[in-house]
Amino acid sequence: MKAPLLLLLAGLGLHAAAADLQVQVRNAAGKPAPDVVVMLMPSVQGAAPTTSAVDIVQKDNRFEPYVTVVPVGTAVRFVNRDRYDHHVRSLGSGPMGAVPPAKSFELRLGPVQSGARAIDSVVFDTPGSVTLGCHIHGSMRGHLFVATTPWVAVTDEQGRARFAGLPDGSAEMRLWHPDQFTGQTTQTLNLSGQAQASAQLSFNPSRRPAPRPKGEYEF
Ligand SMILES: [Cu+2]
Structure with missing residues (x-):
């Protein structure tokens, strides 16, 4: 059949x-x-x-791209291209950061040259938004939107x-x-x-x- x-x-x-x-x-x-x-x-x-893996790069203390959108269920790779550590974390978004992140996570990424883990990935299986920050560099900001379509x-x-x-x-x-x-x-x-x-x-x-x-x- x-x-x-x-x-x-x-x-x-x-x-x-x-x-x-x-x-x-x-x-x-x-x-x-x-x-x-x-x-x-x-x-x-x-x-x-269809969307396979998507990269968000940390370079020169910025998230590239600044805004990333993925459909629900997508694996996002966080890739450190700087010569020093980044500690990527999820933050709330919206007014005063009051909207909780679609997924909470923290990733410590070392420099590529050090042999430390420079790439890590997170699967986003809940729709919503995530503001991206860095524990080490407070000014770093990026945004991820996890869409239902x-x-x-x-x-x-x-x-x-x-x-x-x-x-x-x-x-x-x-x-x-x-x-x-x-x-x-x-x-x-x-x-x-x-x-x-x-x-x-x-x-x-x-x-x-x-x-x-x-x-x-x-x-
Ligand atoms: Cu950083």
């Missing part, structure tokens, strides 16, 4: 049309908004993208996020930004072909922390 079912599903897959989508997100002042998590919840189930992306410097191969039909679009105090407005999109959408945050996020000059932070 199994084989005919698989054939049937494969046949349906061939006929399901796919849409590409570009989303332009702006802040309340109308400027392009980077670092915004864009989530799509298609009403039609189709082939969904595999259709997730973070906006680039121009405030744009792109999706390919979405199932045709309606999809709900949600936004999240690490600086938000309240939930952002959701939209329902109708997807087909080469689709475009725009969205606006209800606030102006603070600027992403600038890299610190080299040589000032090693100890």
Whole structure:
């Protein structure tokens, strides 16, 4: 009985049309908004993208990328590329850090050259957000968002996020930004072909922390 079912599903897959989508997100002042998590919840189930391991790198006392988004169940590797230790830990997010992290963890990572563990990984199996900090370097900040949908992306410097191969039909679009105090407005999109959408945050996020000059932070 199994084989005919698989054939049937494969046949349906061939006929399901796919849409590409570009989303332009702006802040309340109308400027392009980077670092915004864009989530799509298609009403039609189709082939969904798969995500294997994702890396968050510690380099020059920064988390790279500054905002990372993964679907629930993804393993995230924390990779130290500095020549000194980092002690990555989860912190609460939202106003005053009041939203507990989707997962609590601490990882002590040594420098790659030392032979100490420079890479460790954590599986995030609960949706939500995690603010990333470092016990050793208090100014280090990064953000991880664990999404319930595999259709997730973070906006680039121009405030744009792109999706390919979405199932045709309606999809709900949600936004999240690490600086938000309240939930952002959701939209329902109708997807087909080469689709475009725009969205606006209800606030102006603070600027992403600038890299610190080299040589000032090693100890
Ligand atoms: Cu550190």
